[in-house]
Amino acid sequence: VVVPDSAMFAVVPAARESSVPGFSDLVQGSRWYAFYRMNQISRWRQVLNDGCLQAPLAGLSDGWVQVEVLNTFNAAEYDESRHQTWVKVKFLGTFVDPLSLDQRWSPELSVKPCDLRISVPRPALSLLNVRWFNYYEQRNAQWNCLGEALNSGVIDGVGGAWEAIPSDYEVVTIFVRGADDIQRINPVWAAQQLRGRHRCCTVHLWPTQSNTGDGYVPEDVVFRCLERLEQAGIPLRHPSHSSMLYRQLCGKTWIPAMSRNPLAGVPPSVRLMSGDCRSGYGAAVARAYRVLSDSIVDAGMGNAGDPVEGVMKAGFSWMGQDVTCFAGQQQLDEKARKMLKLDSLDATVQCIYLQHKVNKLVELRRICFYDRVSDQYQIHTRYMVVEQRRNWDFEMTSAKTYTEAEALEHVFKGNTGAKADAERQAAELGQHWLQWMQRETGSKAAFARLDFLVEVDFPTDEDEEAKDEEAKDGEAKGEEAKGEEAKGEEAKVKVWTCEVTESGGRSAADKKAKDEEAKDEEAKGEEAKDKEATVKVWTCEVTEIGGSLCGLSDNARNAAVLSSCFTDVTCGTVGCLCTTPRPLPVAAVEEYWTHAPRDAGANAELSQAAAEGTTEGVEGSGAAVASGAENGSL
Numbered sequence: 186v187v188v189p190d191s192a193m194f195a196v197v198p199a200a201r202e203s204s205v206p207g208f209s210d211l212v213q214g215s216r217w218y219a220f221y222r223m224n225q226i227s228r229w230r231q232v233l234n235d236g237c238l239q240a241p242l243a244g245l246s247d248g249w250v251q252v253e254v255l256n257t258f259n260a261a262e263y264d265e266s267r268h269q270t271w272v273k274v275k276f277l278g279t280f281v282d283p284l285s286l287d288q289r290w291s292p293e294l295s296v297k298p299c300d301l302r303i304s305v306p307r308p309a310l311s312l313l314n315v316r317w318f319n320y321y322e323q324r325n326a327q328w329n330c331l332g333e334a335l336n337s338g339v340i341d342g343v344g345g346a347w348e349a350i351p352s353d354y355e356v357v358t359i360f361v362r363g364a365d366d367i368q369r370i371n372p373v374w375a376a377q378q379l380r381g382r383h384r385c386c387t388v389h390l391w392p393t394q395s396n397t398g399d400g401y402v403p404e405d406v407v408f409r410c411l412e413r414l415e416q417a418g419i420p421l422r423h424p425s426h427s428s429m430l431y432r433q434l435c436g437k438t439w440i441p442a443m444s445r446n447p448l449a450g451v452p453p454s455v456r457l458m459s460g461d462c463r464s465g466y467g468a469a470v471a472r473a474y475r476v477l478s479d480s481i482v483d484a485g486m487g488n489a490g491d492p493v494e495g496v497m498k499a500g501f502s503w504m505g506q507d508v509t510c511f512a513g514q515q516q517l518d519e520k521a522r523k524m525l526k527l528d529s530l531d532a533t534v535q536c537i538y539l540q541h542k543v544n545k546l547v548e549l550r551r552i553c554f555y556d557r558v559s560d561q562y563q564i565h566t567r568y569m570v571v572e573q574r575r576n577w578d579f580e581m582t583s584a585k586t587y588t589e590a591e592a593l594e595h596v597f598k599g600n601t602g603a604k605a606d607a608e609r610q611a612a613e614l615g616q617h618w619l620q621w622m623q624r625e626t627g628s629k630a631a632f633a634r635l636d637f638l639v640e641v642d643f644p645t646d647e648d649e650e651a652k653d654e655e656a657k658d659g660e661a662k663g664e665e666a667k668g669e670e671a672k673g674e675e676a677k678v679k680v681w682t683c684e685v686t687e688s689g690g691r692s693a694a695d696k697k698a699k700d701e702e703a704k705d706e707e708a709k710g711e712e713a714k715d716k717e718a719t720v721k722v723w724t725c726e727v728t729e730i731g732g733s734l735c736g737l738s739d740n741a742r743n744a745a746v747l748s749s750c751f752t753d754v755t756c757g758t759v760g761c762l763c764t765t766p767r768p769l770p771v772a773a774v775e776e777y778w779t780h781a782p783r784d785a786g787a788n789a790e791l792s793q794a795a796a797e798g799t800t801e802g803v804e805g806s807g808a809a810v811a812s813g814a815e816n817g818s819l
Contacts, residue, residue, distance in 0.1 A: 204302050211258035211272055211298060218302040219274055219294070220352045221250040224337045226292055230320050231280040232358055241359050241366035242283050242318070245378075247340060248355030249305040251277045258298065271295040283318040283360035300352075309761055310346065310354040310750055311381030312339075313419055315370070315410075316389040317400040318360035328733035330389040330424065331400045339387065339423065344744030344770055350762065355381060361390070364406040372417035379419065382756040383763060385749075386414050387423035392435055394501045394533045395526065403533065404501045408432050422750050424729035427626040434729050436500035440538045443724070444480070448617045450610075450637070450724045453480035454540040459525050459532070470521055473539055474514045481541050493517075494542045499524055499534055505581060510542060543723050545571055545638035547596045548582040549607060551615045552734060553633045554741040556769035557748050562619065562629075563769055566608060567735040568592040569636075582636070582725075586736060596641065603641060603718045610722040611637045618727055631749035632742050634733075636726035642719040734772070741772035 206217055223230055223246035232244030252274035263270045273295050280290040317331050329335060339345050346354045357378045361367050376384075388411065392404035411421055411428035425431035433439050444454040455477045461469035477495060481487040492513040497520055499507035507524060511517040517539070526532035548569040553562040568587040571580050587595065597604045615635045622630045730746060744767065751763040 204304060205299060206301055206303055208258060208260040208263075208298060211254055211301070213254055213257045215254045216251055216277070217254070217274075218249045218305050219252045219276070219296050219300060220248070221245070221276060221292075222247050222341070222347070223356075223358070224333070224341050226294065229282050229284075230358075230360075231282045231290055231292065232360075233276075233278045234281040235278045239281075239286070241361045241369060242281055242286060243357065243359040243378075244281065246314070246356045246358040247346075248308065249302065249352070252296075252301070253277055255293065263298070265297065268295045271297055272301065274301075284321060306353075308353055308355045308381040309350055309383060309756075309758070311379035311384045312346075312354065312356045312750065313375055313379060313384070313386045313414070314356055314358045314389070315367070315386065316358065316360060318362050319399055322399075330391065334739070336389050338739050338743045339746045339750075342743045343738070343740040344742075344747065346747055349744070349747060349767055355379075361402070364403050367402060367406050367410050370410055370414075372413045372419065375414060375419060376417045382758060382761070383751050383753055384419050385422040385753065386411070386419045388421070389423075391503050392432075392501050393503070394535065395499065396502060396506060404432070404436065420753055422631070423746050426628065426630055426749055430622060430625045430630075431729055433625070434727055435503075437498065437538055438500065439727070440540065444540075448614075449621075450614045450617075450722060452541040452543055452723050453477060453484050453486065454538055455480065456536050456538055457521060457525075458536045459527075459534055462521070462525055462527060466522065466527065467518070470518050471514065474517055477539050477541065484541075486541065496540045496542050497521065497524060497537055498540070499537045507537075508581075511539075543638055543721070544640050545580070545723075545725075546641050547571055547587065547592065547639050548725060549611050549637045549639050549722065550735055551611055551635045551637070552737060552772070553615070553619065553630075553635065554745045554769055554772060555629050555631050555749075556745070557752075557766040558768045563741060563771065564615070565737055565772060566611070567737075568596065569735065584733070596639070597718070598641075598643065600718050603720045607639050607641075607720050607722055610720075611635075611639075614722065614724055618724070622727075628752065631745040632730045634726075634728040634735075635724070636728065638723040638725045640719075640721035640723070642721075644717060736774050737772040738775055739772075740770045744769050 206215075211217075221233065223232060230246070232242065232246045233250055234242065234244040255273045255275055258272045259270070273293065276292045276294070278291070280292055282288065282290070314336070316336055319331075320333060320336070334342075337345075340354075340356060341347050357375070359366075359370060375386075388407070389400075390402050390407060391400045392407040393401045394404055408428055408431075411431075415421060415428055420426070421428050421431065425434060440451060440454045441456045443449040444451040455473050457469065457473040461472075474493060478487075478489075478491075478493050481491075481493065482489050487493075494510070494512045495517070496508065496510050497517070498509075502508070509520055509524070511520050521537060522528070524537050525534050548571060550567045550569055552565045552567065554564075555562055568589075568591075570583045570585040570587060572583045572585075573580050593599060593601065593604050597607075614637060618635050619630070619633060622633060730742065734742065748762060748766050748769075751761065751766070753763075755763050
């Protein structure tokens with residue numbers, strides 16, 4: 186491995202005027218330094234590959250690079266607003282694109298004279314970015330770790346490095362094509378490439394045990410690499426701020442233990458091990474089913490001997506894959522064999538998780554961004570629509586949201602007490618999960634998305650009649666006031682933890698049935714407003730930084746992740762973000778995620794699309810508006 190010349194990192198204050206060449210010095214053939222930005226040069230992704238790895242392809246993608254002036258600069262004609270009058274330079278060195286490894290480039294670019302340097306200082310931040318090689322075909326989504334929006338957000342996005350510390354950072358990118366490439370990453374080499382006062386690593390891949398396709402890499406390979414990099418002094422900052430915590434989140438290893446913790450709000454759960462199933466499948470499934478059934482009885486959520494309705498899910502699985510439901514032991518036996526891939530000797534699924542199924546009406550998400558300035562979290566609440574999707578045997582969370590008013594009307598049937606109780610329970614559970622993440626790593630997470638399932642049990646007419654009889658009895662005993670107070674009492678709510686990362690979708694299958702259901706709900710809505718409702722909130726998921734923002738802008742996430750990159754050491758440089766962090770910008774709802782109410786014709790179009798299962802490409806209206814791109818392009 187050839188280490189780049191360290192002379193270019195001579196310690197020169199960035200603001201010193203003498204570090205900028207004079208106009209008369211910019212003659213043809215003279216050499217200076219210019220800041221190279223891979224994502225801004227062209228639609229291609231070319232990295233400076235001199236002396237760096239080629240399998241996998243690695244190189245400097247953002248940072249100061251030596252350039253040669255192609256034409257003598259004409260100071261008399263210089264106009265800052267006309268790039269034709271700038272200095273035309275050629276970046277020196279071998280630049281390679283991951284999609285064309287056999288070709289070499291030396292990019293030519295016009296730059297402002299003030300953007301050239303005689304020598305450059307040691308950067309404040311060095312970032313090692315491990316990503317998938319095929320950047321061209323990936324969707325530009327804020328949740329897709331293979332897309333450019335998430336890959337470049339911390340660097341070029343609003344609130345990112347170029348905005349906060351322009352030209353005072355560098356990025357070394359490694360483009361990988363599979364597990365072999367990741368195994369070749371040498372942490373010693375990586376440490377030599379990163380010259381900044383602060384160093385960190387980001388990874389944009391899908392760690393998996395069973396999925397295949399672009400970006401899917403065996404999880405054991407990914408985490409061994411991350412652990413070696415951390416041992417070399419290159420801490421992980423995206424998609425989590427610790428490889429150990431990231432493994433727990435995307436592997437869902439926290440589910441069984443947390444189901445026994447009343448503070449976590451996780452439905453009764455049990456782990457079914459692949460090894461036990463291979464040695465004695467029937468006995469292993471029977472034991473797991475019995476343990477889950479006993480846990481449900483212990484939690485007061487069922488009776489002994491009742492058939493168990495549950496959800497089965499695998500860890501290290503993404504975008505709703507490897508999630509299904511079961512009813513009874515026989516169905517569990519059939520579906521577990523398929524998910525564990527017991528018929529294949531090459532199967533790598535180590536375990537699956539069995540969880541009691543709750544009757545969710547909506548998914549409440551708390552999206553948290555950590556602000557180092559205030560030492561507080563900026564928290565946003567989003568209500569996600571739960572739907573039945575094609576080819577799914579149970580309801581999944583969609584990429585559409587309710588507004589606050591829509592959630593009150595369609596989920597809580599106008600019961601403000603029930604809605605407030607649900608949000609209170611979610612806030613209490615959310616505080617527990619943030620504290621748990623802090624104790625897992627010793628520092629506060631830059632970002633967290635906490636997903637909760639909300640159950641709402643509205644009383645039936647029989648319940649109301651029984652309540653009226655009770656009130657009459659109370660009146661006869663001189664307790665009329667107490668009966669009236671109970672009647673107007675706020676709804677009771679229970680919130681459960683569903684997961685720490687994931688989401689899905691649902692679309693109506695029949696327009697007529699949906700219209701009739703809507704009419705029934707409207708008729709019952711007014712009646713239910715004053716009734717007491719029982720609300721339960723469960724933890725559904727705890728996600729990593731790459732989770733969907735549910736329609737929020739990514740500026741707060743970019744800024745929070747960037748700020749976390751400066752928490753490794755205190756460098757002593759005046760004004761550095763390690764001691765002088767920037768305030769966190771406020772995340773806003775993107776304009777294109779919410780829409781004004783439509784007219785009747787547009788609503789008919791939306792209803793028809795819903796009936797055909799094609800709502801993903803239609804702007805939402807009414808109760809549900811488009812909010813995320815996880816389940817289709819918008």
